[in-house]
Amino acid sequence: MDPELVQLDQGSGGQAMHELIDGLFLRAFDNPLLRARNDSAVFEIAGGRLAMTTDSYVVDPLFFPGGNIGSLAVHGTVNDLAMCGAKPLYITAGFILEEGLLLGDLKKIVASMAGAAREAGVQVIAGDTKVVPRGKADKLFINTSGIGIVRDGLDIAGSRARPGDLVLINGTIGDHGMAVMCKREGLEFENEIQSDSAALSGLIDRMLCAFSGIHVLRDPTRGGVATTLNEIAEQSGVGIRLEEEALPVRGDVVGACEVLGLDPLYVANEGKVLAIVPPGGAQAVLSAMLSHPLGKSACIMGEVVSDDPGRVYLRTRIGGSRIVDMLRGEQLPRIC
Amino acid sequence: MKYLDEYRDPQLAKDLIEKLRRRSYSKKQIRLMEICGTHTVAIFRSGLKELLPEQIRLISGPGCPVCVTANEDIDRAIWLSGIPGAIIATFGDLARVPGSSSSLHIERSKGADVRIVYATLDALRIARENPGRQVVFIGIGFETTAPTIAAAVQQAARLGVTNFSVFSAHKLLPPAMRALLDGGEVKIDGFICPGHVSIVIGAGAYVEVAQKYATPCVITGFEPLDILQGVSLLIDQVESGRAVVENQYRRAVTREGNVAARKLIDEVFEPVDSTWRGMGFLPKSGLRFRAEWEKFDAAKRFAMPEIKVLEHPGCKCAEVLRGIISPPECGLFRKACSPGAPKGPCMVSSEGTCGAYYRYHRVV
Numbered sequence: 134m135d136p137e138l139v140q141l142d143q144g145s146g147g148q149a150m151h152e153l154i155d156g157l158f159l160r161a162f163d164n165p166l167l168r169a170r171n172d173s174a175v176f177e178i179a180g181g182r183l184a185m186t187t188d189s190y191v192v193d194p195l196f197f198p199g200g201n202i203g204s205l206a207v208h209g210t211v212n213d214l215a216m217c218g219a220k221p222l223y224i225t226a227g228f229i230l231e232e233g234l235l236l237g238d239l240k241k242i243v244a245s246m247a248g249a250a251r252e253a254g255v256q257v258i259a260g261d262t263k264v265v266p267r268g269k270a271d272k273l274f275i276n277t278s279g280i281g282i283v284r285d286g287l288d289i290a291g292s293r294a295r296p297g298d299l300v301l302i303n304g305t306i307g308d309h310g311m312a313v314m315c316k317r318e319g320l321e322f323e324n325e326i327q328s329d330s331a332a333l334s335g336l337i338d339r340m341l342c343a344f345s346g347i348h349v350l351r352d353p354t355r356g357g358v359a360t361t362l363n364e365i366a367e368q369s370g371v372g373i374r375l376e377e378e379a380l381p382v383r384g385d386v387v388g389a390c391e392v393l394g395l396d397p398l399y400v401a402n403e404g405k406v407l408a409i410v411p412p413g414g415a416q417a418v419l420s421a422m423l424s425h426p427l428g429k430s431a432c433i434m435g436e437v438v439s440d441d442p443g444r445v446y447l448r449t450r451i452g453g454s455r456i457v458d459m460l461r462g463e464q465l466p467r468i469c
Numbered sequence: 470m471k472y473l474d475e476y477r478d479p480q481l482a483k484d485l486i487e488k489l490r491r492r493s494y495s496k497k498q499i500r501l502m503e504i505c506g507t508h509t510v511a512i513f514r515s516g517l518k519e520l521l522p523e524q525i526r527l528i529s530g531p532g533c534p535v536c537v538t539a540n541e542d543i544d545r546a547i548w549l550s551g552i553p554g555a556i557i558a559t560f561g562d563l564a565r566v567p568g569s570s571s572s573l574h575i576e577r578s579k580g581a582d583v584r585i586v587y588a589t590l591d592a593l594r595i596a597r598e599n600p601g602r603q604v605v606f607i608g609i610g611f612e613t614t615a616p617t618i619a620a621a622v623q624q625a626a627r628l629g630v631t632n633f634s635v636f637s638a639h640k641l642l643p644p645a646m647r648a649l650l651d652g653g654e655v656k657i658d659g660f661i662c663p664g665h666v667s668i669v670i671g672a673g674a675y676v677e678v679a680q681k682y683a684t685p686c687v688i689t690g691f692e693p694l695d696i697l698q699g700v701s702l703l704i705d706q707v708e709s710g711r712a713v714v715e716n717q718y719r720r721a722v723t724r725e726g727n728v729a730a731r732k733l734i735d736e737v738f739e740p741v742d743s744t745w746r747g748m749g750f751l752p753k754s755g756l757r758f759r760a761e762w763e764k765f766d767a768a769k770r771f772a773m774p775e776i777k778v779l780e781h782p783g784c785k786c787a788e789v790l791r792g793i794i795s796p797p798e799c800g801l802f803r804k805a806c807s808p809g810a811p812k813g814p815c816m817v818s819s820e821g822t823c824g825a826y827y828r829y830h831r832v833v
Binding site: 391441449451455 | 483513514518520809830
């Protein structure tokens with residue numbers, strides 16, 4: 134039997150679309166707010182500050198070692214909320230499907246989205262589905278928006294890095310971008326490079342419980358660690374010095390980057406957080422990270438300095454130094 | 470990681486630097502030119518320049534293939550992209566290099582079909598997938614890329630692909646080294662010879678430069694320790710008054726080079742006089758198709774008009790490429806010219822001297 138393919142009428146608003154929504158999305162994401170099937174999800178939130186974010190996912194290929202576009206669409210949005218010190222509550226999901234997409238692939242992707250949402254403790258409470266003719270989109274694009282409630286007593290912002298603060302990361306850099314790139318380019322190494330895609334809300338919670346005075350939290354996605362740190366340096370008007378020897382990079386990621394002429398500092402991560410922490414709290418935050426499954430390789434890799442304001446530089450292994458600029462141009466297209 | 474970590478060992482590097490700092494120098498300044506863009510980038514990325522004693526000055530030469538491609542050749546590639554139905558396949562950096570009034574990148578946004586490929590065989594694959602359209606590969610590079618293009622052309626012939634051609638703007642490095650020394654504008658005490666090019670052409674290719682011009686040549690690898698060792702070998706030669714070819718990069722380079730690759734180049738191409746950006750017209754410094762392969766020559770397949778070339782006023786890429794000035798001495802550097810809005814190729818290319826200087830050089 135031929136595999137089932139997504140048809141144009143499944144986005145028409147008619148019977149076929151209702152069957153797709155009821156049979157697939159509602160079943161996978163099931164919760165009372167979604168089940169109500171109103172034009173909007175209506176919910177109550179206890180008083181306080183809210184965080185809201187949105188992101189679109191166009192990764193190619195749809196499936197990569199360590200995840201797929203569905204789990205990524207949950208992780209990315211949950212992480213954006215977590216980086217503001219928010220506890221993620223609800224997300225929405227918009228699907229743009231290309232006519233002819235394998236229905237089996239869509240089912241797998243939706244199932245892993247539901248799994249990722251469960252793990253992250255968020256509910257998918259609203260959604261949308263469109264189908265466009267073959268060739269008008271590439272297989273599947275997903276948009277997710279998220280809302281979360283910000284914990285009291287936090288002041289986390291890109292502008293709060295201060296000289297003397299330490300730069301922490303929860304593990305190796307460049308894994309996601311290289312997992313996608315190797316899959317796409319057909320590069321094989323002894324062990325397949327796995328994406329680090331993960332929801333960081335639990336880790337962040339533990340870090341903030343250990344020390345609530347964290348100055349900056351950012352996830353180094355597109356543009357990588359280099360670009361994210363440059364943004365922070367610019368917003369805070371400080372310099373950031375990295376130690377090349379301290380940068381955590383897996384051997385196979387180094388190898389793949391050498392082959393493709395890339396620098397791991399510019400390669401995207403989807404399960405990493407950069408934390409800028411005053412020296413007094415750094416050890417507590419590092420211990421909290423190390424005690425969490427997503428922070429086993431956490432380390433301190435640099436320091437905020439007062440020279441070179443607005444810039445990031447690296448002390449090289451041989452004792453020299455060089456600028457670490459923002460990503461210029463396009464290093465890796467469509468990795469998230 | 471094997472073959473990388475050994476050549477990045479911090480302690481060995483520090484020892485070599487210390488030795489270079491402690492030794493005595495009979496000259497006030499020894500000028501060593503790296504003629505490979507990959508070396509330029511490696512030197513900046515490791516922060517090596519500031520660690521060397523003041524007597525040793527590293528200067529960058531004409532070693533980035535995108536940078537030395539003449540403006541008129543960029544204009545010709547742009548003209549080719551305007552042929553109705555044509556697909557242009559090229560390496561990424563070249564697409565953004567501004568020609569007289571446009572770039573392939575700009576032409577693509579206007580509707581030209583310009584595709585970025587990583588290998589020549591990808592261009593051949595595009596040709597096979599689009600039998601009704603002409604696919605032109607813009608062939609730039611040194612002796613390293615030329616064999617891959619020769620192989621692609623031979624494969625196209627075997628497969629009977631008739632809609633594939635190559636616009637060849639290839640350059641040969643040893644003639645450029647001789648031209649720099651003949652010109653005498655810039656004093657060069659020794660060459661850090663390229664690693665990749667030497668894998669193909671072999672250590673023997675530099676014997677003439679070393680002997681006739683009494684200029685030391687050391688073929689060098691790309692890791693910090695390789696470069697430090699290459700510099701040390703050159704300093705030893707300069708200080709002892711010797712001028713020979715030495716091979717620091719023995720794990721990859723032999724005296725004869727890659728015989729099979731050289732044979733491929735020789736079967737398909739022959740040397741031709743060629744215009745370099747910054748260096749002008751150099752005899753026997755480029756490659757053109759031999760008569761029996763001319764049917765794959767885009768310059769022959771399409772009747773190209775005469776092209777009037779306009780250079781950007783103020784752009785000093787020509788002087789940078791000859792090692793006469795360093796990027797900050799150009800009036801446009803960091804002002805009108807940056808990686809986001811490049812005025813010349815040395816800022817566009819990932820291996821260009823201006824781009825490397827802009828991205829990595831830290832004023833301490």
